[in-house]
Amino acid sequence: MTLTGAGLDHSLPITPRERAVALIDEGNALEEQGHAAEAMARYDAAIQADPRCARAHLNRGNVLLARAQIDEARSAYELAIACDPHYAGAHFNLGNLNYRAGDFERALHNYQVAVGIKSDFADAFVAMANALDNLGRPAEAVESYERALAINPAYAEVHLNLGVLAANAGRYEQAADSLRTAIGLRPDYADAHYALGRLSATLGDLDTAEASLRRALSITPDSEATLSDLATVLVLRSRAAEAVQVITSHLERVPTWMIKNTFANCIARLRFFINDSLIRAALTVAITEAWGPPYQLCQPALSLIMTDSRIATRVRLVNEEWPARVPRAALFDAEGLGTLAADFLLQAVLQAAPVSSIEFERFLIAARHALLDTATSEQRPDPSEIAALPFYAALARQCFINEYIFDCDDSEGVAAAACRTRLLALLDANAAVPPLLLLAVAAYFPLYTLPEPGRLLAANQPGPVEGVLRQQVCEPLEERALRSGVERLTPIAQGVSEAVREQYEQNPYPRWVKLPIPRAPLPFNAELRRTFPLARFTPLRDDSQPEILIAGCGTGSQSISTAQRFRGARVLAIDLSLSSIGYAMRKTQELGLTNIEHAHADILKLGDIARTFDIIGSGGVLHHLADPFAGWRTLLSRLRPGGFMHLGFYSELARRHVVAARKFIAARGYASTPDDIRRFRRELAAGDAGVEVQSLSRIPDFYSMSDCRDLAFHVQEHRLTLEQIGSFLAESGLQFIGFELDPCLLWRYRMRFTQDPAATNLRNWARFEADNPDTFVGMYQFWIQKPAIH
Numbered sequence: 001m002t003l004t005g006a007g008l009d010h011s012l013p014i015t016p017r018e019r020a021v022a023l024i025d026e027g028n029a030l031e032e033q034g035h036a037a038e039a040m041a042r043y044d045a046a047i048q049a050d051p052r053c054a055r056a057h058l059n060r061g062n063v064l065l066a067r068a069q070i071d072e073a074r075s076a077y078e079l080a081i082a083c084d085p086h087y088a089g090a091h092f093n094l095g096n097l098n099y100r101a102g103d104f105e106r107a108l109h110n111y112q113v114a115v116g117i118k119s120d121f122a123d124a125f126v127a128m129a130n131a132l133d134n135l136g137r138p139a140e141a142v143e144s145y146e147r148a149l150a151i152n153p154a155y156a157e158v159h160l161n162l163g164v165l166a167a168n169a170g171r172y173e174q175a176a177d178s179l180r181t182a183i184g185l186r187p188d189y190a191d192a193h194y195a196l197g198r199l200s201a202t203l204g205d206l207d208t209a210e211a212s213l214r215r216a217l218s219i220t221p222d223s224e225a226t227l228s229d230l231a232t233v234l235v236l237r238s239r240a241a242e243a244v245q246v247i248t249s250h251l252e253r254v255p256t257w258m259i260k261n262t263f264a265n266c267i268a269r270l271r272f273f274i275n276d277s278l279i280r281a282a283l284t285v286a287i288t289e290a291w292g293p294p295y296q297l298c299q300p301a302l303s304l305i306m307t308d309s310r311i312a313t314r315v316r317l318v319n320e321e322w323p324a325r326v327p328r329a330a331l332f333d334a335e336g337l338g339t340l341a342a343d344f345l346l347q348a349v350l351q352a353a354p355v356s357s358i359e360f361e362r363f364l365i366a367a368r369h370a371l372l373d374t375a376t377s378e379q380r381p382d383p384s385e386i387a388a389l390p391f392y393a394a395l396a397r398q399c400f401i402n403e404y405i406f407d408c409d410d411s412e413g414v415a416a417a418a419c420r421t422r423l424l425a426l427l428d429a430n431a432a433v434p435p436l437l438l439l440a441v442a443a444y445f446p447l448y449t450l451p452e453p454g455r456l457l458a459a460n461q462p463g464p465v466e467g468v469l470r471q472q473v474c475e476p477l478e479e480r481a482l483r484s485g486v487e488r489l490t491p492i493a494q495g496v497s498e499a500v501r502e503q504y505e506q507n508p509y510p511r512w513v514k515l516p517i518p519r520a521p522l523p524f525n526a527e528l529r530r531t532f533p534l535a536r537f538t539p540l541r542d543d544s545q546p547e548i549l550i551a552g553c554g555t556g557s558q559s560i561s562t563a564q565r566f567r568g569a570r571v572l573a574i575d576l577s578l579s580s581i582g583y584a585m586r587k588t589q590e591l592g593l594t595n596i597e598h599a600h601a602d603i604l605k606l607g608d609i610a611r612t613f614d615i616i617g618s619g620g621v622l623h624h625l626a627d628p629f630a631g632w633r634t635l636l637s638r639l640r641p642g643g644f645m646h647l648g649f650y651s652e653l654a655r656r657h658v659v660a661a662r663k664f665i666a667a668r669g670y671a672s673t674p675d676d677i678r679r680f681r682r683e684l685a686a687g688d689a690g691v692e693v694q695s696l697s698r699i700p701d702f703y704s705m706s707d708c709r710d711l712a713f714h715v716q717e718h719r720l721t722l723e724q725i726g727s728f729l730a731e732s733g734l735q736f737i738g739f740e741l742d743p744c745l746l747w748r749y750r751m752r753f754t755q756d757p758a759a760t761n762l763r764n765w766a767r768f769e770a771d772n773p774d775t776f777v778g779m780y781q782f783w784i785q786k787p788a789i790h
């Protein structure tokens with residue numbers, strides 16, 4: 001019998017390389033199906049089959065990078081390159097990793113190696129251009145994009161990026177052409193429609209801006225940037241109410257920082273006459289969580305509260321009878337108290353910021369008087385009064401926040417003092433303290449000023465009263481303990497510095513409750529570029545851990561905001577007032593921040609210390625020195641070459657009402673005592689101070705004691721002009737980067753001065769301010785850069 005070969009396998013054996021390729025293909029298929037773990041197992045097996053398989057190492061790196069395992073991904077890419085130094089894709093992917101890590105120099109090098117290996121690698125030229133743009137080399141970025149287009153003229157993303165760069169450089173026609181080309185290549189290209197919308201808004205073409213942004217939103221309906229910019233365009237078109245509706249409808253699906261912040265910015269411009277339950281609910285959360293500065297949300301909140309006729313009727317009654325106090329029985333029946341107790345928006349406002357309305361303030365004064373009447377009554381409180389505890393507790397917290405600025409006549413003061421005496425007697429006798437009595441005392445006197453205030457905590461009052469005790473006893477005692485350990489960095493100069501220190505020791509200033517929720521921090525250079533996209537500045541050489549000085553930190557709002565704003569920031573916060581520093585330290589600990597150091601120091605003595613800083617912030621401080629420019633020079637001596645400074649100064653023009661008020665105060669002989677500040681406010685609210693002085697009631701600072709003292713009674717105040725600021729910048733060789741201002745104001749400026757898209761011409765700004773004298777009512781707030789040493 002002859003054997004045939006039918007049952008024999010004559011195929012060649014599979015090589016390790018072939019086995020590895022087959023496993024990689026299987027892994028790729030699994031990865032496309034979303035099975036990353038199984039794909040990773042195939043790539044590992046491929047490397048076992050062929051340890052020199054560069055493609056397997058590359059794919060492992062891609063999976064690791066997707067998992068954010070940066071170090072492991074880097075090792076995998078480096079192994080791929082070690083196996084095949086001419087593997088352009090491995091160099092490219094390593095560049096993407098470095099780019100993602102913010103190391104743009106290394107990323108650029110990786111991309112350059114990739115295009116050196118593969119000269120038609122269009123994606124690498126695009127990535128190289130992106131890195132160059134981030135390194136502040138836009139001309140080279142344009143060249144790299146154009147090389148990518150030479151390889152692939154239909155590369156829509158490149159046309160988009162060229163359009164953005166052209167817009168940043170002020171070449172608007174070229175930018176529009178590039179963006180329209182991108183849209184022509186990809187009609188559903190949301191990013192290109194979005195960029196065209198932003199460009200059109202910059203050019204003042206709000207019709208095209210709105211249409212482009214709405215088209216982008218139809219493609220990507222949950223894009224936070226598109227929603228935010230569409231809302232801004234609607235505000236520019238005087239359609240803020242529509243902007244709020246657009247944002248509110250997306251809040252549940254896109255509850256991001258940007259959307260919340262946009263909601264706050266838009267609603268701050270509105271006043272309501274009809275209740276909207278969705279907006280009311282969103283605004284209540286916005287104030288509670290501080291989507292924006294709570295004081296800016298007070299007026300829209302009060303207008304919504306006043307849509308409730310039961311509250312509005314009582315507010316009108318109080319104002320009609322003013323200055324007489326409306327009797328408790330006429331002001332509050334059971335229904336009225338129930339309405340107040342059930343209004344969560346009202347309670348949120350009272351607990352977040354001083355209420356900035358004279359009419360509503362009078363209502364709260366009357367409500368406080370009703371609380372006092374209830375607390376001093378011999379009758380047991382009825383159920384409606386007990387049910388009103390949440391409102392009365394919020395009212396007591398409001399009084400503490402505004403530092404007891406509410407008007408109080410003599411008989412009311414006597415009754416309040418009697419309540420305090422009764423409370424102390426109950427504490428001495430270890431007897432139970434009725435909640436309404438405690439709240440009445442807390443609404444007239446800060447509880448921490450009572451003898452042995454810690455005794456109040458032993459009662460362990462649950463619910464609303466507990467919040468009052470925490471605010472008025474626990475927190476002040478904590479601040480007192482913290483201030484005792486503050487390092488003294490410099491002595492305090494005699495004269496103006498000592499007088500200013502004494503003013504701020506009386507009350508921590510400002511007594512803020514909540515800061516706006518921070519957005520995810522960026523490195524300093526990226527954050528400054530985000531704030532001033534068209535400005536010219538030289539990035540910090542190393543912004544990984546910038547050292548920052550906040551000179552005059554007060555109660556910590558600026559130092560905390562700065563520490564949260566810049567990634568890796570290390571902050572030294574100094575102030576003259578130990579009371580303010582204690583408050584700042586408590587708030588810093590409350591927020592869990594560990595990158596802020598506090599010290600007691602005088603700006604004028606900082607020239608004696610050895611430390612220098614990359615960034616210095618001093619908002620609203622230097623104009624309280626005897627010579628603001630001397631203080632400015634001292635701070636510049638502590639700023640490193642190439643460093644940045646953020647400053648805030650009063651405007652001579654915007655403070656014209658304050659100048660008139662100070663003259664009125666001097667003529668009446670008012671001192672900066674609480675009683676005289678109340679008398680001044682009483683005259684102003686009654687219309688006895690003249691129209692110009694009366695306009696101070698539109699400023700939120702008018703509604704708390706230390707803010708009002710700082711506003712109109714300060715022991716030392718200078719006001720500057722833009723000409724003075726510009727002269728000092730020129731004399732000192734400083735570069736002006738830009739004002740931090742409301743976007744609508746910036747837009748109006750750019751529409752008028754189209755030749756200054758970066759908005760840095762101070763002569764133009766002086767002309768703009770002359771025609772719009774309230775532009776800088778919140779101070780000139782701006783950034784500058786000190787020249788680097790070459």
